[in-house]
Amino acid sequence: MIDLHIDAWRAWAPGIDDAADWAAWAAAPHPVVDRGEQPACDFVPAMQRRRLSRLARIVMHTAWPLCGDDEQVPFVFASRHGETTHTFAMLDDIGREAPLSPTRFGLSVHNAIAGQWSILRGQRGESVAIAGEADTFEHAVVEATALLGEGASAAIVVVAEELPAKAYDGWIDDVPFSYTLALRVSLAGGGPRWRLSLGENTGATPAAGEPHALRFIRALHHGATLDHPWKTRRWTWQPIA
Amino acid sequence: MNDLERDIARLIIETLALEHLGVDDIAPDQPLFGQGLGLDSVDALELALALQNRYGLKIASDSRDARRHFETVRSLALYVQASGSACAS
Numbered sequence A: 001m002i003d004l005h006i007d008a009w010r011a012w013a014p015g016i017d018d019a020a021d022w023a024a025w026a027a028a029p030h031p032v033v034d035r036g037e038q039p040a041c042d043f044v045p046a047m048q049r050r051r052l053s054r055l056a057r058i059v060m061h062t063a064w065p066l067c068g069d070d071e072q073v074p075f076v077f078a079s080r081h082g083e084t085t086h087t088f089a090m091l092d093d094i095g096r097e098a099p100l101s102p103t104r105f106g107l108s109v110h111n112a113i114a115g116q117w118s119i120l121r122g123q124r125g126e127s128v129a130i131a132g133e134a135d136t137f138e139h140a141v142v143e144a145t146a147l148l149g150e151g152a153s154a155a156i157v158v159v160a161e162e163l164p165a166k167a168y169d170g171w172i173d174d175v176p177f178s179y180t181l182a183l184r185v186s187l188a189g190g191g192p193r194w195r196l197s198l199g200e201n202t203g204a205t206p207a208a209g210e211p212h213a214l215r216f217i218r219a220l221h222h223g224a225t226l227d228h229p230w231k232t233r234r235w236t237w238q239p240i241a
Numbered sequence B: 001m002n003d004l005e006r007d008i009a010r011l012i013i014e015t016l017a018l019e020h021l022g023v024d025d026i027a028p029d030q031p032l033f034g035q036g037l038g039l040d041s042v043d044a045l046e047l048a049l050a051l052q053n054r055y056g057l058k059i060a061s062d063s064r065d066a067r068r069h070f071e072t073v074r075s076l077a078l079y080v081q082a083s084g085s086a087c088a089s
Helices: A019-027 A054-066 A084-095 A102-108 A112-121 A136-149 A212-222 B003-015 B041-055 B073-082
Strands: A002-012 A075-078 A127-130 A155-161 A179-186 A193-200 A226-230 A233-240
Touching (some): A002 A212, A019 A212, A054 A179, A075 A136, A102 B041, A127 A136, A136 A179, A136 A212, A179 A212, A212 A233, B041 B073
Parallel strands (some): A075 A155
Antiparallel strands (some): A002 A179
């Protein structure tokens, strides 16, 4: 069982960006169509921005304001599928026996975005990059809590997925559109308190449907308990008064 | 700037995603790396690959001359010309 404060959060999906957008979406969810749009990230100098993938941009766009320029905050990057766009392009190169782009290769590794965050924000502390199953979000929060347990006063957790190439249809069924959720969490901050507990799932695993991290955004708005069964695990999120 | 130099400048912009620059923003004698345009070692690898694909240039990474050839757009153009395969498109 984990108790933590969610001191700030930001999220992005195509057409849903600021707090008002998310409040409206939480009240009345609507289908989201991914047309490849991405945040401008014009707070990043052009020479650095050119190396930000779409996935990296949505991460920077949401996480950036959660970290002050004068503080060091541990960073947890979580993505089940990672840089599928880079991976698919490289598989295509390999199929054509063409040499791989060194830049693409370097930026395709799972901790590349955490590395870019570290460089762009001057963060010299811990950073973690994880990939899990459908409960990647919960595992990321467990990871962040471990960092808080080691003495960090706050941690940033970002879960992000990019709509993959058509070729992944039938293989990736839980990313209907690109999205990211960034949280700033602590053990003793001023934000709303939430309890995450893990039990055994004895029922079936539900179909993928809506991205789980976005269900959590709705729970945040409504202050409502959220259940997340996956295989043998059953995660429960509860607001604590 | 001659045609080959323009072609190389365009290749640099496209290959290295320098979307904020136009061909005329890269002077033929402007240093590409470090204090000049600001390219780094990853760019050097990427550019070597692009030059190989476009002009058939083979550039050994341990070549002592590579650093000199990669100094500016002009030095790259001279190198492409000297290699005698500048007609590729």
